[in-house]
Amino acid sequence: MVTAIVKPFVLDDVKATLEQLGVLGMTVSEVQGYGRQKGHTEVYRGAEYAVDFVPKVRVEVVADDPTAEKVLDAIAETARTGKIGDGKVWVTPVETVVRVRTGERGVDAL
Amino acid sequence: MELDSGTIAWMLTSSALVLLMVPGLALFYGGQAHSKSVLNMMMMVFSTFATVGVLWVIVGYSLAFGDNTVGGWFGNPAQYFMLSSLLAETVQTDGLPDVAFAAFQAMFAILTVGLIAGAVANRMRFTSWMVFSLLWALLVYFPIAHWVFDLDAGWIASGIGAVDFAGGTAVHINAGMAALVLALLLGKRKGWPNDTSRPHNLTMVMLGAGMLWFGWFGFNAGSAAVAGYAASYAFLNTVVATCTAICGWLIIEQVRDGKPTSLGAASGIVAGLVAITPACAAVTPLGAMAIGFISGLACAFGVGLKYRFGFDDAFDVVGVHLVGGLVGTLLIGFFAWDGSPAGAGGVFYGGGWGQLGVQALAAVAVMAYCGILTAVIALVVKATMGLRIETEAEAVGIDESEHAESGYDYSGFAGRTSSSSLGVGAPTGQVPAASSAER
Numbered sequence: 001m002v003t004a005i006v007k008p009f010v011l012d013d014v015k016a017t018l019e020q021l022g023v024l025g026m027t028v029s030e031v032q033g034y035g036r037q038k039g040h041t042e043v044y045r046g047a048e049y050a051v052d053f054v055p056k057v058r059v060e061v062v063a064d065d066p067t068a069e070k071v072l073d074a075i076a077e078t079a080r081t082g083k084i085g086d087g088k089v090w091v092t093p094v095e096t097v098v099r100v101r102t103g104e105r106g107v108d109a110l
Numbered sequence: 111m112e113l114d115s116g117t118i119a120w121m122l123t124s125s126a127l128v129l130l131m132v133p134g135l136a137l138f139y140g141g142q143a144h145s146k147s148v149l150n151m152m153m154m155v156f157s158t159f160a161t162v163g164v165l166w167v168i169v170g171y172s173l174a175f176g177d178n179t180v181g182g183w184f185g186n187p188a189q190y191f192m193l194s195s196l197l198a199e200t201v202q203t204d205g206l207p208d209v210a211f212a213a214f215q216a217m218f219a220i221l222t223v224g225l226i227a228g229a230v231a232n233r234m235r236f237t238s239w240m241v242f243s244l245l246w247a248l249l250v251y252f253p254i255a256h257w258v259f260d261l262d263a264g265w266i267a268s269g270i271g272a273v274d275f276a277g278g279t280a281v282h283i284n285a286g287m288a289a290l291v292l293a294l295l296l297g298k299r300k301g302w303p304n305d306t307s308r309p310h311n312l313t314m315v316m317l318g319a320g321m322l323w324f325g326w327f328g329f330n331a332g333s334a335a336v337a338g339y340a341a342s343y344a345f346l347n348t349v350v351a352t353c354t355a356i357c358g359w360l361i362i363e364q365v366r367d368g369k370p371t372s373l374g375a376a377s378g379i380v381a382g383l384v385a386i387t388p389a390c391a392a393v394t395p396l397g398a399m400a401i402g403f404i405s406g407l408a409c410a411f412g413v414g415l416k417y418r419f420g421f422d423d424a425f426d427v428v429g430v431h432l433v434g435g436l437v438g439t440l441l442i443g444f445f446a447w448d449g450s451p452a453g454a455g456g457v458f459y460g461g462g463w464g465q466l467g468v469q470a471l472a473a474v475a476v477m478a479y480c481g482i483l484t485a486v487i488a489l490v491v492k493a494t495m496g497l498r499i500e501t502e503a504e505a506v507g508i509d510e511s512e513h514a515e516s517g518y519d520y521s522g523f524a525g526r527t528s529s530s531s532l533g534v535g536a537p538t539g540q541v542p543a544a545s546s547a548e549r
Contacts, residue, residue, distance in 0.1 A: 042308060043367045045377065045413045045426060049308045 002071045004059040004089040005031065006079040011057050017078045018061065021070055024110075027060040037085035056087060062094060064107050114205025120337035121210045127328025128217035132156065132224055134321030138376065139228045141314030142425045144307040146507030147232040148517040154227035154239055158220045161243040162251075166216045167193055173252035174215065178263045184253040185260065204336050214332060215259065221329075222281045223247055228425035229289035233299050233504055236512045238495045245487045246288060250480050254280045258472075272472035273452045273465070275344060276333035278388025278439040279476045286432025287477045289423055291484040296497050298422035300504050306424075312372050319376035323352060326383045330390045340451035344390035348383065351390075351402030355382025358406020366410075374410065377430060381409035384434030389442045392452035397445035405437040436473055443469045 006014060011028065018026060032053035039052040061071050068091050075089045099109035136152040143151040162170070169187050176185025190196060196208045203211065223243050230239070257266040258280035266272050266279065274280065299306055309315060330348045334341035359378030360370040385405030386398055393401065412433030413426040423429065443466025446456035455461020491497060498504075503511030510516060 043363075043369065044308055044371065044373050045429075046363075046367060046410070047303065047417065051308075 001092050001094045002059075002061045002063060002068050002075065002089065003092065004061075004075045004079065004087065005033065005056050006059065006075070006087040006089075007081070007085065008055055008057045010079045010081075011059070013078045014059060014075055017074045018071060021067070021074055023061055023063065023067070023071060025061075029058045029060075031056050031058045035085070035088070054085065062097060062110060064110060111202070111205050113199075113202060113207065114336070116337040117204070117206050117335075118210060120341065121206055121214055121332060121335065124328035124332025125210070125214040125217055127325045128214070128221060128332065129325075131217075131221050131322050131325035131329065132159065134318045134325055135221065135224055135228075137314045137318030138322060138380070139231065139318070139425050141311040141316075141318060142228075142309040142373070143231055144507070145310040145518055146509055146516070148310060148509065149515055150236065150508040150512055151227065151231050153236065153513065154230075154234075155224040157236075157240055158224040158227075158243055161240050162220045162223045162247045163216060165244055165247055166212075166219050170219055170247065170252050171196075171212050171215065173248070174219075174255040175212075175260050176256075182257075182263065182265050182269075185256045185263070206335060211335065214335075215255070218259075218277060218281060218329070219247055219251055219255065222251055222277075222285050225281070225285035225427060225431055226289045226292060229293040229423040229427040230296050231299075231424035232508050233498055234296055235496060235499055238491050238497050241495060242292070242487060242491050245491070246484065249487060250288065250483045251280070251284065254284055254476055254479065257475075266472045266475070270468050270471060271454070272439075272468045273392045273442045273446060273454050274388040274439065274472065275391040275452060276330045276387045278384070278435045279472050282384045282387060282431040282435030283439065283473055283476050284435075284480050286428050286430075286435055287480040288484040289427035290421065290432065291481055292488050293421050293423045293428070295485065295488045295492065296422075298420075299424065300501055302422045303417055309373060312376075315376045316372055319379045323379055323383060326352075326387075330383075330387060334391065334451075340391050343451050346395060347386055347390040347393065347398035350395050351386035351398040351405075352379055352382035354399040354402035355379065355385065355406035355409075358382075358403040359410045360406075362407055362410035377409065377413070377426070378406045381405045381430050381434045384409075384431055385438035385441070388435075388438045389445065392442050392447070392450050392454055393445040393456075394447050394450070397447060397458075401438055401441045401445060404441065405434045408437050409433050439469050439473045440466065443467070 032055055034052060034054055037054065039050060039054055042049050042051055063071055072089055072091055080086055096105060097109040098105050132155060136155040139155060140148045140152040169191065171193060172187045172190040173184045176187065176189035179186045193212055196212060201208045223246060257264040258274050261267050327345055327348055331341040331345040334344060356375050356378040359374045359381060363370045363374045382402040382405055385401050389401055409430050413429030415429055416423045442456060444457045446454040446461060446465055447459045448455035448461060454465050456465050457463060499508060499511055
């Protein structure tokens with residue numbers, strides 16, 4: 001499974017790139033966090049507020065091993081702006097997968 | 111005099127405009143609250159209909175507009191009991207039935223009490239707030255309204271000749287002072303000032319500020335009590351003073367903080383409106399622009415007072431209403447033009463220093479009376495009912511602890527009529543028959 005934490009505004013580009021790769025599905029969630037970028041400060045009526053967690057989008061794609069490598073690279077390419085806060089992408093092994101509708105298991109379920 | 115249909119139409123419209131300020135204020139404060147305390151904030155403002163609105167009919171109008179009682183402290187409370195003595199068609203003033211004036215002034219009482227709520231967000235017991243509202247209206251607002259708005263008998267309005275056209279003293283200095291005292295006696299929110307939330311919805315704040323401005327035309331121009339020259343004059347000044355106040359606030363933010371903010375623009379609107387409220391029929395448009403601009407500057411700094419002196423006035427009722435009210439009330443002493451409907455002359459128009467002294471006396475009297483009485487009322491409520499919610503309830507969110515509601519459904523799972531697989535939002539009490547039958 002490929003998990004990517006990216007800037008919200010690159011989501012459409014990432015989705016288009018993955019569609020070109022033939023990836024058939026993904027799960028997207030709005031998350032908050034920080035890395036080396038840290039948060040930022042906002043000022044309301046002269047009072048500073050530290051915003052520690054920055055909004056990000058988490059993209060999760062379950063794919064077979066060869067595809068997962070391509071997805072990893074594609075997301076990293078697409079989401080890169082070169083500025084701090086671009087995010088991370090990682091791959092984790094998946095024990096098994098079942099398609100709920102048909103009961104198919106493993107690669108057939110993807 | 112015959113009933114004047116133009117005046118009646120304008121005053122009924124003005125009353126409805128001032129009523130609209132209540133939801134406007136609820137949005138203005140609610141947007142600045144945390145998403146888990148927005149409903150309580152809006153409810154505190156709306157609840158003043160239920161408390162002050164009712165009290166107004168019973169005894170409030172009498173206390174404010176009855177004949178001088180106890181040396182002019184308040185009006186005769188029995189005079190217009192239940193407003194029954196206003197009901198004849200012949201009871202009218204300058205072509206306006208007194209019932210219309212009673213409805214118009216009811217909105218002022220309701221709004222003034224609602225203004226205080228912004229200082230005590232996120233930590234006051236709701237029932238204690240309602241009891242406080244009743245006592246404060248009874249003992250503080252109605253007497254001061256008598257001093258300021260009863261043009262025949264009130265000592266501020268007719269006795270010393272202070273100019274307060276629409277309530278710089280009775281409404282804004284009064285509410286701001288009460289907010290200061292109540293915030294001090296209630297104590298700070300948990301974590302204030304370092305660990306409190308930022309405004310959860312600034313679009314609500316801006317909509318609220320816009321609605322307040324719209325409603326304020328009724329507040330200021332309606333205070334003429336006739337549809338005529340004074341109303342038109344006050345209306346124009348209510349436009350221009352507010353425009354310059356936005357300028358003033360945003361300039362401070364640009365210079366001091368580096369960015370002009372939407373909260374600053376919205377707050378500047380309110381600051382300008384507050385300051386022009388007493389002055390709207392007393393100054394030229396140039397004077398109004400000066401007063402608005404100075405109020406924008408002063409209030410942009412005024413909202414910092416709470417950090418310097420350590421009182422948690424959550425949404426700056428002191429910084430905007432007390433400071434803005436003082437700016438407007440005192441600057442009349444400088445900018446009043448004797449050709450205006452109010453007819454007083456200030457320092458800059460050859461009137462000397464007399465008017466300024468009178469304005470200061472009115473402001474100080476209202477602050478002193480309001481400060482002392484508010485402290486007494488708050489201490490009585492604190493000793494009998496308690497003012498604050500539990501610390502844990504504050505952390506969970508006052509919407510849940512005081513109202514068992516949440517302003518927003520973020521999960522998408524809540525609010526179902528039957529238990530979902532996640533077990534969230536299943537009703538534990540009675541379920542209406544129709545919805546329980548669906549499953």
